[in-house]
Amino acid sequence: MSGTWLPPEQYIATVMKATAFACVHFTDEDDRPLQLHSVYSPAHPWQFVGGTMNPGERPxxxxxxxxxxxxxxxxxxPPARLLATVFGLPGTEWPYSTLGLIFDGGRLTEAQIRSIALAPEEHDEARILSLTEWKPLMPQRDFARLSAVLEARSTGKVAYFDTWDWETE
Structure with missing residues (x-):
């Protein structure tokens, strides 16, 4: 670096661009994870509750x-405990990096689980399974992320998951 400051509009053109998302991790009272089945993403069929941040929103x-x-x-x-951060580099399908936060939503009772009302334009099923049962239903990195989130909840140590790159889709 030459020590010369760029005007803001020039500097902005040089910095990383990213989209951000925030999710909530729920389990049932036996610590089995809840995932929602996507109607729009065959590459990631089972997902956490959550989505992309709107402009002006905090995670x-x-x-x-x-x-x-x-x-x-x-x-x-107030905000729930942070369980994980997720980062991905851009790719040909998506030109921005991705940064996400996953919060602990706690354990849902049977009554709360039965009362889930899905948004049909996004998800067509809510399912609770053991981690072992989730493995064959998810792409490897989705399962690795779910496993890291479960471990973070049990250990109290926030997971750092930085292999969510678009090029590995």
Whole structure:
């Protein structure tokens, strides 16, 4: 670097561009993960509750909004414990990096699980399975991410998952 500051409009053109998302990780009372079946993403058929941040939103606000939209569950209180960060480099299909946060939504009761109201334009099924049962239903890196989130919840150590690159789709 020459020590010369670029005007903001020139500097902005040089920095990484990214989209951001926020999710909530739920389990049942036996710590089996909840995943939603996507109607729009065959590459990632089973997903956490969550989605892309809107302009002006903070990650926890996104998680709360997406949770309400996708399941009908309204999260209350301050931000939940962060379980994982997810990062992916851009690729030919998507020109931006991806950065995501996954929060702990806690354990759902049977009544809460039965009351899930899916947004049919996004998901057509909510399923709770053991980690072993999830493995054959997910691409390897989706399963690795789910496993890392479960481990983060049990250990209290936030997972850093940085292999969500678009080129590996």
């Amino acid at each position: 926890w606000q996104t998680a709360v909004r997406e949770c309400r939209e996708e399941t009908g569950i309204t999260l209350a209180g």
